[in-house]
Every structure is written in C-alpha cells, then in structure tokens.
Amino acid sequence: MLKTIMKSDRQKSFYWALLIPTICLLGFFLVAPLIMLAELSFRGVDSYLNIQDTYTIQHYVEVFQSSTYLKTIGTTLWVAFITGLCCIILAYPAAYMLVNARTSGLRTLLYILLIMPLLISMVVLSFAWIVLLAQNGMINQVLLKMNLINEPIPMLWNLTAVVIALVQVLLPFAALPIANTLGDMDPRLRSASMSLGENRWKTFLRVTLPLSIPGIISGFVIVFSLAAGSYITALLIGGRMQPLLPLTIYQQVVQISNWPLAAALSFTLLVIVACCVLFLGWLLNRWEERVYG
Amino acid sequence: MSITVKGISKHFEENIALDQVDLTIKEGEFFSLLGPSGCGKTTLLNIIAGFLHPTSGEVSIDGKDVTNLPPYQRNIGMVFQNYALFPHLNVFDNVAYGLKVKKMPKQAIKEKVEEVLKLVHLEAFTKRMPHQLSGGQQQRVAIARALAIEPSVLLLDEPLSNLDAKLRKEMQTELRLLQQRIGITTVLVTHDQEEALSLSDRIGVLGDGHVKQVDQPLTIYRQPKNRFVAEFIGQVNIFEVEAKDLQTGNNSLPKYDANHHKISKDQPLVLETTHADDFKNQEKKLVMLRPERIQVVDKLEKSEKVNEVEVTIVHTNYIGDSLRVYASLPEQGELLIHISDTVFEEPPQPGEKLHLHWDAADVIPLVEKE
Numbered sequence: 001m002l003k004t005i006m007k008s009d010r011q012k013s014f015y016w017a018l019l020i021p022t023i024c025l026l027g028f029f030l031v032a033p034l035i036m037l038a039e040l041s042f043r044g045v046d047s048y049l050n051i052q053d054t055y056t057i058q059h060y061v062e063v064f065q066s067s068t069y070l071k072t073i074g075t076t077l078w079v080a081f082i083t084g085l086c087c088i089i090l091a092y093p094a095a096y097m098l099v100n101a102r103t104s105g106l107r108t109l110l111y112i113l114l115i116m117p118l119l120i121s122m123v124v125l126s127f128a129w130i131v132l133l134a135q136n137g138m139i140n141q142v143l144l145k146m147n148l149i150n151e152p153i154p155m156l157w158n159l160t161a162v163v164i165a166l167v168q169v170l171l172p173f174a175a176l177p178i179a180n181t182l183g184d185m186d187p188r189l190r191s192a193s194m195s196l197g198e199n200r201w202k203t204f205l206r207v208t209l210p211l212s213i214p215g216i217i218s219g220f221v222i223v224f225s226l227a228a229g230s231y232i233t234a235l236l237i238g239g240r241m242q243p244l245l246p247l248t249i250y251q252q253v254v255q256i257s258n259w260p261l262a263a264a265l266s267f268t269l270l271v272i273v274a275c276c277v278l279f280l281g282w283l284l285n286r287w288e289e290r291v292y293g
Numbered sequence: 294m295s296i297t298v299k300g301i302s303k304h305f306e307e308n309i310a311l312d313q314v315d316l317t318i319k320e321g322e323f324f325s326l327l328g329p330s331g332c333g334k335t336t337l338l339n340i341i342a343g344f345l346h347p348t349s350g351e352v353s354i355d356g357k358d359v360t361n362l363p364p365y366q367r368n369i370g371m372v373f374q375n376y377a378l379f380p381h382l383n384v385f386d387n388v389a390y391g392l393k394v395k396k397m398p399k400q401a402i403k404e405k406v407e408e409v410l411k412l413v414h415l416e417a418f419t420k421r422m423p424h425q426l427s428g429g430q431q432q433r434v435a436i437a438r439a440l441a442i443e444p445s446v447l448l449l450d451e452p453l454s455n456l457d458a459k460l461r462k463e464m465q466t467e468l469r470l471l472q473q474r475i476g477i478t479t480v481l482v483t484h485d486q487e488e489a490l491s492l493s494d495r496i497g498v499l500g501d502g503h504v505k506q507v508d509q510p511l512t513i514y515r516q517p518k519n520r521f522v523a524e525f526i527g528q529v530n531i532f533e534v535e536a537k538d539l540q541t542g543n544n545s546l547p548k549y550d551a552n553h554h555k556i557s558k559d560q561p562l563v564l565e566t567t568h569a570d571d572f573k574n575q576e577k578k579l580v581m582l583r584p585e586r587i588q589v590v591d592k593l594e595k596s597e598k599v600n601e602v603e604v605t606i607v608h609t610n611y612i613g614d615s616l617r618v619y620a621s622l623p624e625q626g627e628l629l630i631h632i633s634d635t636v637f638e639e640p641p642q643p644g645e646k647l648h649l650h651w652d653a654a655d656v657i658p659l660v661e662k663e
Binding site: 188195198206290293 | 342343344363364365366368369370371373375377378379380381390391394395422424425438439442448
C-alpha cells in the first residue's frame with residue numbers, strides 16, 4: 001500500500017518534471033511580460049512621453065473617458081463577435097459533412113481541406129484577399145469586363161472586408177471543436193428521435209444541435225479571442241486607419257511612443273476578452289454539469 | 294400488428310448480411326431474433342425499423358408495405374442497447390419527446406407520460422437527468438419512451454445486455470409481464486439463448502444471414518432442425534452416422550453406426566432413434582443427443598450395445614445445478630454428459646468409468662446445412 005503511494009508520488013513528480021520546459025517558456029515569455037505590461041500601464045509619463053517612476057491611473061482614465069477609444073473597443077468586440085458568429089454558421093455544415101463523410105478517405109480529404117488555412121501564413125492569406133478585392137483586383141476586373149459596373153467598387157479597406165478575411169482565416173478554429181462534438185455524439189440518439197416520429201430536420205433541431213452546444217461555444221470562444229486580437233489581417237485588409245484596438249495599440253507603441261497608454265489599452269482589451277471567455281466557459285460548464293453530471 | 298418480412302436481402306458492398314429472409318411475426322407475439330454476433334439480426338431489426346434500406350425485399354407492418362417509408366413514419370417503438378436516452382433532457386422530457394411530435398396538448402402529454410412511467414415504476418423520477426439514473430432505471434425510461442407513442446410494434450435491440458446478471462433476470466420477467474399486459478407485438482434481438490428461450494412466444498434463429506429455424510422455444514431446443522441451431526442453443530453431442538445393416542434382433546427401430554465414435558477398433562457406437570423418418574435425403578446423416586438426456590446406469594444391459602456405452606471421465610465441471618462431465622469412449626470420440634446435482638453425493642472423478650444409457654426418442658436427426 002505504502003509502496004504504491006510512494007510510487008504514485010514519484011510518478012506524479014515525474015509528470016511535473018515533464019512540464020518544466022513548458023512552464024519555463026510560458027513563465028518567461030508570457031507571464032513575466034504580462035506582469036511587466038500591467039506595471040507599465042500604471043506608470044506616469046511626462047509631456048515628452050518619457051516613462052516616469054511614478055504610478056498613476058491616468059491612462060485608464062484616458063481610455064475610458066475618450067469616446068474614440070471606447071468606440072474602438074466597441075468596434076473591435078463587434079467585429080470579433082460577428083466573425084465568431086459567421087465562423088460558427090459556416091463551420092457547422094462543414095463539420096457536419098466532415099463527420100458524416102461516407103468513407104474514411106473522403107473524411108481525411110475534407111479534414112485536410114478544412115485545416116488548409118492553418119498551414120498557410122496569415123500574411124499570404126490576407127494578401128490573397130487583396131489580390132481579389134483590390135480596385136484593380138480580380139473581382140472588379142471581371143465585373144468591369146462583363147460591363148456589370150462602370151467603375152471599380154471599393155471593396156478593400158473597410159470593416160466588412162476585414163470580417164470576411166478573418167472568417168476565412170479563422171474558420172478551422174470553429175470547425176474543429178464542432179466536428180469533435182459531432183463525432184463524439186452517439187448516432188443512435190438520432191435513430192431514437194426518428195423512431196419516436198421526428199423527421200430529420202426536427203431531429204437535428206431537437207437532438208443534434210443542442211448536443212453540439214459545447215463545440216459551438218468552444219469554437220466561438222477561440223475565434224472570438226483570436227479575432228479581437230488580430231493585427232495582421234486587420235492591417236492588410238482594413239488599413240491602419242480602421243477603429244480596431246490592435247491597430248490603435250500598434251500606433252501608440254510605434255508612432256506615438258506612448259508605451260504606458262498602449263499598455264493600458266492592451267490590458268483593457270485583455271480583460272474584456274477574458275471576461276467574455278470566462279462567461280462563455282461558465283455557460284459551457286453549467287451545460288455540461290446539467291447533461292453529464 | 295403483424296410484421297411480414299419477404300425476401301429481404303442486405304448487401305454491404307461485398308458482404309452479404311442478409312440473404313432472402315422471410316419471416317412472419319404475428320400480432321401480439323413476443324418474437325426473438327437469436328443468433329451469434331454478425332449473423333445479421335441487428336441488420337434485420339434496423340430494416341424493420343427503417344434505419345436501413347434493404348438491397349431487395351419487402352417489409353410490411355399490419356399488411357401495409359413500409360419498405361420505402363422513413364423510420365419516423367412507421368410508428369415503431371424502439372429500445373436500444375445503450376438506451377440512447379437524450380442526455381440533455383430529463384426523464385419527463387425524454388418520455389414526452391415523441392408526444393410533442395404529435396402536437397398533443399400539454400395536459401394530455403402530462404397524463405400520458407405519468408401513465409407510462411407508472412407502467413415501469415418510475416413515476417417519482419420525472420425530474421431526474423439520465424446520468425442520475427442507474428442502468429436498470431435508464432432501461433425502464435427507454436421502454437417508457439418507446440411505449441408512450443403507442444407504437445404498432447415494439448423493437449428491442451439487445452436491451453438487457455448492459456445490465457448485470459441479477460438485474461437482467463428481473464428485467465426479463467418485468468419485460469415479459471409488461472408485454473403480455475399491453476399485448477404489443479414485440480421483436481427482441483439477442484445473442485443470449487436463455488433470454489430468448491425464457492421470453493419468447495417464438496424464436497427465429499439466424500446464422501450467416503439466413504433464417505435457420507423459426508419455432509417455439511421448446512421445439513427449438515428439443516427438435517432443432519439443423520446442426521447450427523442445435524449447436525448454438527444449449528450444449529449438444531453430435532454424431533455422424535451411417536445406416537447399419539442389422540440382421541440380428543427383433544427390434545423394429547432402425548440402427549445407425551457412428552463414424553467417429555468407436556468402442557473398439559472395429560466396433561462403432563450404435564445408436565437407434567424413433568425419429569428415423571426425419572432424416573432428409575442427404576449424404577451425411579447427423580443425429581444429436583442433449584447431454585442432460587444421457588443417464589448414468591449401474592451396468593450395461595443389452596447384449597447388442599445399442600444406445601449405451603462405457604466411458605472414462607476426462608474432466609468434470611461443477612456448475613451448481615449440474616455436473617458437466619467430459620468423457621471419452623474406449624477407442625475414439627467424446628461425450629458430454631450433464632448429471633443433475635440431485636443424483637450424486639460425491640461427484641465422480643476423472644479416470645473413473647461410467648455406464649451410460651439413453652432413450653431412442655432422445656436421438657434426434659439433424660441436417661448439416663439448411
């Protein structure tokens with residue numbers, strides 16, 4: 001008995017040892033910078049934006065008193081929300097197809113197609129959208145040639161384009177969790193529903209859809225947080241003037257050099273996104289507790 | 294409602310799961326589809342339920358051809374092996390699921406749910422979630438859910454195989470009583486011969502996609518038609534025999550020599566049967582003898598050594614209500630004997646000799662393949 005306890009203790013410490021490299025990496029390059037960032041956001045600046053040794057909350061006051069910043073935060077969350085929603089709506093049928101593919105060969109092929117965007121750099125993907133959407137891009141060229149329009153439509157440099165590009169880039173992150181929950185679902189539940197007289201569509205609405213809520217929430221959480229912090233796609237497709245927080249933060253750092261304000265903005269974004277994620281996680285937890293105990 | 298299955302075949306690419314199956318299940322009957330795994334019994338049930346479409350053939354329920362109807366238009370009640378309760382709905386909503394499809398008024402749904410839950414003794418559990426129920430309780434909810442829609446037939450797919458032995462016995466009794474009370478036509482798929490024998494009005498034994506025999510439990514056990522049924526249900530001694538050209542004796546029963554059971558080098562075991570008329574015209578003649586039909590006697594009586602033999606015990610297996618004795622003939626062949634627990638004080642030991650005798654009525658002709 002004692003021996004097994006000792007053994008399991010030793011086993012436990014072995015597992016911890018395996019985690020050490022990851023913990024070090026995360027500690028040095030994620031947690032420590034975050035703490036430094038938090039500290040920075042409370043530093044005072046003089047009129048030349050030099051960082052002082054004093055502590056103040058003036059940057060947070062500035063963030064929450066400026067209608068521009070508040071609007072930017074609102075727009076950023078809105079864009080992330082719409083992107084998440086579009087991703088879920090588009091990813092669900094794709095995941096459904098994937099899980100119900102007739103042969104395993106077809107399933108593998110669909111899987112590869114689905115995760116393809118993950119294998120290609122975001123910069124390349126975003127540039128591809130520029131090629132398509134630019135004033136002299138493919139879509140405008142085709143429409144002009146077909147005489148459907150007289151002059152090019154401005155399709156780039158607006159928030160709609162940003163959402164479209166983000167949806168494409170982030171789609172796999174929504175599809176994979178949904179495919180997971182759909183794949184884990186017992187197909188006999190659908191059979192049971194049909195034996196009770198419910199047709200395929202209603203069976204989907206009353207059984208499949210509610211039971212895939214965990215996948216939907218996870219997918220949404222991932223896409224939402226990635227979209228809220230997305231910089232490259234927003235910059236390349238939307239341009240640097242879009243009211244999106246990552247762009248504003250970049251401007252504060254690189255162009256204006258107000259590091260404490262940039263830190264305050266970063267932390268505000270981080271906390272808001274974390275709150276959204278925690279809320280959705282709590283919902284997910286409650287649902288799973290109800291269903292699986 | 295009766296169920297008729299006519300010429301049903303089901304091919305999965307190269308594999309033939311069912312081959313030209315014909316069955317008629319009578320109204321109000323408890324019918325079991327019994328067979329080893331992979332025999333096509335679940336496939337057949339799924340075809341009756343409408344979850345699978347047959348490659349060819351026809352299914353009718355109550356005389357109406359339903360072959361091309363989807364499952365949700367067949368009005369069937371189905372109970373699955375893992376119960377398939379909806380995990381996100383409580384007991385009440387699970388049972389009410391099919392009633393909501395019919396757009397019944399709320400009060401009527403409530404009354405119906407309470408009625409069927411009372412049938413399965415779960416009226417106090419309406420608010421529980423499926424994960425809060427034991428296996429047996431989940432099973433009852435699944436049955437209540439299937440019965441709530443007042444289906445024309447009840448289909449059970451190995452519904453008891455996930456329960457432990459004691460609970461399974463209880464549920465068997467309960468299921469049978471419930472079925473008799475409601476009088477609903479029921480098809481049970483099972484690989485458990487005891488379950489099929491104890492529950493059913495009739496059993497259809499399936500093997501390799503064919504119906505091997507359809508009969509009442511007693512007939513299935515006592516007069517199996519072929520080797521497959523005889524070997525699948527219960528334990529059995531099977532002898533390959535040849536008609537014996539017998540000059541001596543005034544016994545009118547025909548006698549047969551066993552080809553692979555020998556008392557000495559040139560003296561085969563001799564069997565006689567009262568069922569000689571049942572031999573089909575095939576080259577290889579087979580007879581079977583159930584091990585519990587063999588009696589242990591003090592000494593061999595007949596001089597011609599017919600339906601009796603002296604054997605040596607190889608090993609024994611005590612299972613409570615009987616002792617299973619594996620014994621060998623002096624020259625070639627083995628016999629399995631079940632000795633009732635009531636007839637011995639001390640069980641006989643390996644190496645001991647036993648004198649065995651059996652009645653000609655217990656030697657049943659079989660067909661190799663059908």
